[in-house]
Amino acid sequence: MPLKSKRPRIEPLSPPYDEEAAAALGLLGPSPIQLFRVWARRPELARSIAGWGSYYFSRRSALTLRRRELVIDRTTALCGADYEWAVHVAGFAEKAGLDAAQLASLATGTPADDCWDAADRAVLEAVDELHTTFDLSDEAWARLVAVADEDAALELVLVCGWYHAVSFAVRALRLPLEPGTRPIAAK
Structure with a gap:
């Protein structure tokens, strides 16, 4: 590399x-x-x-704060975007109710990790599938809509795509971490 x-x-x-x-x-x-x-x-x-x-980031979003941050944190971790991961974890992890085990899972784990309930798991499975296949299977879409709704599923796809773009930008720009933030691999 x-x-x-x-x-x-x-x-x-x-x-x-x-x-x-x-x-x-x-x-x-x-x-x-x-x-x-x-x-x-x-x-x-x-x-x-x-x-x-x-x-x-407004109240008009169909995604809850927690689900939005699950999408953003998992996407930026999968993309290796330390800068954006660090900004979101520092600013929103606590507000979104994400604990240390969940942050570790978002960074390097899988949606099957024990720290996730069925709703969080469906969100994370959708993010992982979008990241690897650039699409969602009918089964993943159905699981996502069952725990959210169609409006939230649509926004999840858009936010996931947007944070792929942001991840590309922060990596290509070589932005250093903001003061007081930690990279993805930090414990």
């Missing part, structure tokens, strides 16, 4: 931000992480991403 550079390939913006970048960053959150500051180099890109994020 080739060595990965330790330096980001695109430096995140640093304050002071110009007016357009500051406005775009304001849409992405009060404390813009490095990834958002890279996107803000192209404010129109940051604004379009903010529109998607504001939907699925």
Whole structure:
């Protein structure tokens, strides 16, 4: 495996931000992480991403916080995206009720691990199947809809795909971990 550079390939913006970048960053959150500051180099890109994020992080999402984080954490772990994994675990794992055994399973385990109930298992099986086959079998779809509903299943597919794209970006950009966060393999 080739060595990965330790330096980001695109430096995140640093304050002071110009007016357009500051406005775009304001849409992405009060404390813009490095990834958002890279996107803000192209404010129109940051604004379009903010529109998607504001939907699925809102109360309008059909996915519960826990299910959304199961999808994101498992997807980023499967993609080896330490940066995004670390940001989500630090920011949402506790709120989503994920314990140490579940985080370890998300990182390196399987949906069959004893720490998962049937509903979580159906979500994780769907994520794993999407990751490996880029599709869902009729059986996986039926199990997912049985524990969620069609709207949540649709959002799961979209969030899983989105976090594949985010994982590609953070890996290719070589973003270092945010302060106070830990990579996937950290115990």
